[in-house]
Amino acid sequence: MSSPISKSAFIKAEQCLKHFYLYKNHPYLRDALSKDKQFIFKRGTDVGIFAQHLFPGGIDVTAGEKRDQQAFAQKTKDLIAQGIRTIYEATFIYDNLLVMVDILHKQDNQWIAYEVKSSLKITDTYVKDACFQYYVIKNCLPGLIDFNLLTLNPKYTLQGELEIGGLFKTTSILKDAIKNTEYFAHKTQLAKLTLEQGKIPDIKIGTHCFQPYECDFLGTCWKNTNDPASVLTLGKLTKQAMFELYDTNIKRIDQIDISTITQKEIRVQVKAAIEQKEQIYAEEVKTFLSNIKLPVCSLDVEVWMPAIPYYQGTKPFQQIPFLFSMIHEDNSILKHYSYFKPIEEDLRKEFLEHILSATKEFNSILMFDKSLEETVLNQLAELFPEYRNDIAKLKSKIIDLAEPIRKGNYYHPGMNGNFTLKSLAPVVSEASGFNELDIQSGISAMYIYESLLVQNTIETETTKQQLIDYCEMDALVTYRLMNFFMNKTGHALPQ
Numbered sequence: 001m002s003s004p005i006s007k008s009a010f011i012k013a014e015q016c017l018k019h020f021y022l023y024k025n026h027p028y029l030r031d032a033l034s035k036d037k038q039f040i041f042k043r044g045t046d047v048g049i050f051a052q053h054l055f056p057g058g059i060d061v062t063a064g065e066k067r068d069q070q071a072f073a074q075k076t077k078d079l080i081a082q083g084i085r086t087i088y089e090a091t092f093i094y095d096n097l098l099v100m101v102d103i104l105h106k107q108d109n110q111w112i113a114y115e116v117k118s119s120l121k122i123t124d125t126y127v128k129d130a131c132f133q134y135y136v137i138k139n140c141l142p143g144l145i146d147f148n149l150l151t152l153n154p155k156y157t158l159q160g161e162l163e164i165g166g167l168f169k170t171t172s173i174l175k176d177a178i179k180n181t182e183y184f185a186h187k188t189q190l191a192k193l194t195l196e197q198g199k200i201p202d203i204k205i206g207t208h209c210f211q212p213y214e215c216d217f218l219g220t221c222w223k224n225t226n227d228p229a230s231v232l233t234l235g236k237l238t239k240q241a242m243f244e245l246y247d248t249n250i251k252r253i254d255q256i257d258i259s260t261i262t263q264k265e266i267r268v269q270v271k272a273a274i275e276q277k278e279q280i281y282a283e284e285v286k287t288f289l290s291n292i293k294l295p296v297c298s299l300d301v302e303v304w305m306p307a308i309p310y311y312q313g314t315k316p317f318q319q320i321p322f323l324f325s326m327i328h329e330d331n332s333i334l335k336h337y338s339y340f341k342p343i344e345e346d347l348r349k350e351f352l353e354h355i356l357s358a359t360k361e362f363n364s365i366l367m368f369d370k371s372l373e374e375t376v377l378n379q380l381a382e383l384f385p386e387y388r389n390d391i392a393k394l395k396s397k398i399i400d401l402a403e404p405i406r407k408g409n410y411y412h413p414g415m416n417g418n419f420t421l422k423s424l425a426p427v428v429s430e431a432s433g434f435n436e437l438d439i440q441s442g443i444s445a446m447y448i449y450e451s452l453l454v455q456n457t458i459e460t461e462t463t464k465q466q467l468i469d470y471c472e473m474d475a476l477v478t479y480r481l482m483n484f485f486m487n488k489t490g491h492a493l494p495q
């Protein structure tokens with residue numbers, strides 16, 4: 001008999017049977033896990049372990065064992081037989097289907113299962129996962145009377161000692177699980193049949209490659225579409241619209257009838273790909289630049305969003321600003337300044353005072369996609385109302401350089417359908433900049449900041465510098481983007 005079908009494998013079968021088949025039989029073809037995904041998975045595991053405090057004193061089935069799921073299932077059986085009341089990572093195999101559940105707890109002689117999600121919300125996918133777990137466990141353990149999802153409670157605020165009961169929210173999915181028993185019996189048979197057929201299912205790429213999760217085999221299935229002229233690079237099109245073209249045999253951008261495209265931001269992308277040159281609406285960009293007043297600086301802020309609140313008065317996943325970098329020009333020399341908040345202390349007030357003082361003398365503050373920075377400033381204004389006017393003044397000086405890109409007033413074929421600052425970096429300056437950095441995304445920056453909690457002082461200094469380098473690069477590319485637009489349009493800032 002083949003190895004059991006796990007919950008992860010079953011969810012893949014639900015998304016695409018080819019995904020499932022490749023996962024089971026050709027795992028070596030999987031794409032390398034990005035750093036961002038690795039961090040997100042680790043956070044999930046950490047929150048799962050933390051939730052064990054809700055039911056202390058349990059036994060972890062996986063502790064000290066090598067990864068052998070059959071042995072985990074046997075150990076779970078043994079622990080239940082021995083009368084253990086709380087089991088972590090309890091493992092069950094039924095009909096060659098395998099599930100593990102974060103916490104299994106016996107209450108009044110009846111079993112209740114808890115699956116932990118590092119999230120504020122319950123999604124349909126979480127419910128489906130949990131129903132599958134219930135289906136398998138109920139068949140192994142008839143005494144199971146309920147199955148709950150534990151999510152982080154968005155209303156919880158840390159006041160004094162962390163109160164674990166209030167931090168997590170419990171939601172039963174029992175009704176859904178009972179209603180869907182037949183569904184799982186049928187769908188798991190279909191998955192098994194796919195494996196028995198012994199050949200990769202012939203399934204075309206489509207919107208399902210990204211729903212509910214981005215597939216791990218894009219590198220295999222999508223390799224023939226890796227052409228900058230493919231319609232699948234039209235980043236401003238919805239996935240559905242992209243595949244409507246692709247499936248009607250319009251596979252290359254130059255096959256599109258441009259007169260049928262009404263949205264400017266898509267039209268510039270199509271034109272740029274066909275003509276292989278940048279598209280610029282110089283007058284519109286010039287009008288935009290005329291809002292910039294000297295002296296000007298660029299600014300970037302990094303935030304930490306701890307799942308489990310770390311500072312008094314904060315909630316799960318609250319955005320805590322910890323670093324800002326700014327760039328300005330002084331006698332044609334670029335100057336940079338950064339403020340870094342140590343993780344141990346809640347120095348948000350100092351952070352705010354530094355950002356206000358550093359930007360005070362500037363009449364324009366450049367950002368690229370100001371939404372995060374604005375949210376952070378709004379939160380700080382609520383927290384420190386005495387600075388409300390200063391914050392409002394700072395906000396009034398923000399110029400968002402993402403705007404001309406968003407409105408389709410500038411597009412370069414080298415952006416390949418991406419509209420991020422990172423995709424613009426090689427366009428606005430010769431070196432790509434970001435590629436040489438240890439940290440390459442805001443998500444990574446956030447998790448790497450969190451790792452400071454367990455680092456020694458030497459490691460801390462290195463990490464701090466890596467974070468500053470990343471933030472400064474964001475601010476630098478933003479500043480260069482302004483100069484780039486000025487060169488392109490011939491606009492000069494009034495002295």
Ligand code: SF4
Nearest residue numbers: 016018019209215221
């Ligand atoms: S990339 Fe798409 S078609 Fe290929 S296995 Fe994944 S989901 Fe299926």
